[in-house]
Amino acid sequence: MDSLHFESRDLARTEEFLNRAYTKMQIGGTAKDASTRISRAAADSISIDRLEIGFEMSYDADPLGKICLCEVVSGSIENHATDGWKDEFRPGDLVSFAPPERPFSGKVCRSSYSITMFDPALLTRVAGAGRKDDSPVRLLSHRPYSRPAARQLSRTIAYLGDQLSDPAVQDSPLVRASVSQLLASSVLAAFPNTAAAERDSADPRPSTVRRAVAFMELNLDQAITIGDIAAAAGVTVRAVQTAFQRHVGTTPLGELRRLRLAEVRSELLAADPAGRTVAEIAARWGFHHHGRMAAAYLEQYGELPSTTLAR
Known part of the structure; x- marks a missing residue:
């Protein structure tokens, strides 16, 4: 299913569609007007969906079998539970919704949000060069390293959404492959993951420096500060300065x-x-x-x- 558009005010019809488009699930809601609007742009194993849920919709879903990133634009998602943790998501939050092999449940509260899904094997392929371990790459946290890391991934997803809507992209296997690689590498840069943990043990430079440099390289044309760099690296300003002096011989701003x-x-x-x-x-x-x-x-x-x- 490369693209789709769904719109309904009927709860049963919405549940039927969600089961068909995502995974087996049960939803519930008390509003008479169960307003739902969903659109999708997709190519190969990547899909980016925009959802508008105009009522309080509970959900109890089977595993998706895919990496699923959720970014909340308005409203909220509450009591979201999976893999032994529970959280709630507000506007600006970009999270990994659930591990591919885990069921999940929660409640969408009159929310507009996006869902980006792709085959988890893509992470392993993109991270594969130089890895000693051939086990599948997994995300280690449902939240990114930092707010700046989440914002950068959000910008990448917005760009990819535009690309997937372009018919020229659909007709070019090479461009579709580059879209897939960009998404996977951006997710690996934004979220703690097993491949990064392996690099930490093999690379004399700490992950602090790598995350900081990756953030700089993605934002060279932006007015970023030492505070932004430290936040992207997930440490304090003092810690990122110390890491650069010790391992690079310069300052972050240098x-x-x-x-x-x-x-x-x-x-x-x-x-x-x-x-x-x-x-x-x-x-x-x-x-x-x-x-x-x-x-x-x-x-x-x-x-x-x-x-x-x-x-």
Whole structure:
């Protein structure tokens, strides 16, 4: 089922549809007007659904057999229980709804939310390079490392939703494969998982540094702060500063500057000097003081940015 649209005010009809589109489940509700609207964009093993439930709907569901990410836009999901834990989700929350092999239950309270589902084997394939253990990769928590990690994953899912709605994507196996890989790698970056735990034991750099650098690389064109970087790494500002000094030999903001200067250099090398300026390109990557940027660029690359542009 690559795409779908469902709309109903009848509880029994909604339950029948949910059983067909997701998994066997029982739902309940007291409202006479059981307003439900669901749309789906999908390709291969990935689907992104938008749901609007206009009443209080209880659910008791069998395992989905898939990774299921839920992001609440409005309303709430309460008393959600699975795998020995219970939680509630509010607007802005992006969570792993349930392990693929576990049943789940709870109540949707007049909520608008999205559900992103994909084959759990995709995580193992994407994380596979260099792993000593060939066991399936599993998520270790239903919540991401941090709020910034969740926001970045949310932006990725929104982008992928647009891609899956594009007929050109449906016609291109290569583009569909890249969509799958982007989603899986973004989930692995956002959630604690068994592959990350393996890397922690094998990599002399702590996961703090890796998570911080991954966040920086995804947000080089954004106005991020040391607080944002620390939050994405799941530690305090002091802890992320200590980790970078100990394992990288610089500060988090020093590493951010290095990464942004690399983007400036890449753009300068590709630019037409007749149509672009150093100041314009530098400003795009957050450098608004030309003198300081030029000095940092000279130190990093051994030449002035104007020399690079003139090549």
